[in-house]
Amino acid sequence: MTDPDRLALNTATTKQWTLQQAIDGAVHAGIRGLGVWRDRVAEVGAVRAGRMLTEAGLTVTSLCRGGFLTAADAGGIGDCLADNRSAIEEAAAVGTSELVLVVGGLPPGDRDLAGARLRVADRIADLVPFAATHGVRLVLEPLHPMYCADRAVLSTVAQALDLADPFPAETVGIVIDTFHVWWDPQLPGQIERAAAAGRLALYQVNDFLLPIAADALLSRGMMGDGCIDLADISTRVTAAGYTGPVEVEIFNADIWQQDGAEVVRTVIDRYRRLVLPFLGGS
């Protein structure tokens, strides 16, 4: 019951660690899954990264991230498709079926939000066949609306599921990241919708801190340090039928200053107390 079977460490949480250190740290702590960012994969190349992860006995729960799909000009669209095809190949090479996509914000000087959102839909359609042939699912990540202008015009779970609807569930899924969606009045119903559609690809936990950090991307906190009701959301995710990994992904400058092993100990402790009891089962 307290064995962290489903707990996965995302390498963003221990940004102070190389891929090798993250692998060693996870294994040492008894964590069985690792969500990896492309900067860590780039240290050794995707094929070697995949071999290292496999040999360590770790499940790769996700590759983070592809996306930035909102370019309006032909050159930008071409670059975006090329980069995302690389990310799809990397996901397959490191051994995960789940490629998280942060869809991108408004192009510089552009205020046409509806247009940017339509282009996201177009780029997903462009990428799905390539992803499918690689056995990789495009996992859409709704980001907190505070990032709508510069990071992701995809702001809610409902919107992500609307984007996913035209495609088979094994090709387009969504991730629930508590930091991004905890505020959403529609969250309970949309968690059910995502799970019922077979699209709930990943559950990421962390917390929402105030005040918002000077670099707003770094406002995420350790579970229990903020205002998110992790018990409630975890219970709902579980009740909806989700049995997959629970990734801890935290962007936080203070946490990145700490010893990585200490961070992982805190992650496990908080997970056991604040998340695991609400995941059901044994």
Added chain:
Amino acid sequence: MTDPDRLALNTATTKQWTLQQAIDGAVHAGIRGLGVWRDRVAEVGAVRAGRMLTEAGLTVTSLCRGGFLTAADAGGIGDCLADNRSAIEEAAAVGTSELVLVVGGLPPGDRDLAGARLRVADRIADLVPFAATHGVRLVLEPLHPMYCADRAVLSTVAQALDLADPFPAETVGIVIDTFHVWWDPQLPGQIERAAAAGRLALYQVNDFLLPIAADALLSRGMMGDGCIDLADISTRVTAAGYTGPVEVEIFNADIWQQDGAEVVRTVIDRYRRLVLPFLGGS
């Protein structure tokens, strides 16, 4: 066509001005409406403020603000009701039917978001009869989700309209503030819903700036300085049938450092170029 008939200045935009200065500044600039905050009203008292505004020939487009309805303890609930009854009386005294409510965030240490939202509904029900007898409408303001924890658990127009539904349209309305709702994928449909229900009490314009200010409340910018498509939203508000005031409400430390008359000139210029052409009519 370029006469700013519907333009109203909100006193928060010229926080450097007293009520008297704001009245004089608006009249001098040819602005016919003023949205007033309670701190400005408190300078002279509500009855005298109402007389000053009437004598200046200004329409009071709103009183900002009541709210902070999320207290869970009997003492906090009693204080909140007393304060909001005072705000209702003030609104009537200064001569406006529209009292904007910022509903409040999570109580300190509380993570029960659903519970806080239910209490908001309960407090609205408590206040509606008192407001109705004073001819005052409670105008619910959805705030950007970045303020969900500390300022307003009311995050979307849909949620505001759901809260308003049980009450007559003349007692509970909503305000569309572009800063707070521009990111919402449901905005177009919810503007139509609000107008069709007779609940679109006020339209406030401003802009969304990045990076988010150190004091996140002050991230609002002058129309045209940020990423909001004011043409699109203004067109939708107009198409939905809204013919009421267009208030400029901006919280911005830089703007508060400027000469108030210069701020008002910029407000009028930006309004004429970026908002008025999309309000229809002549």
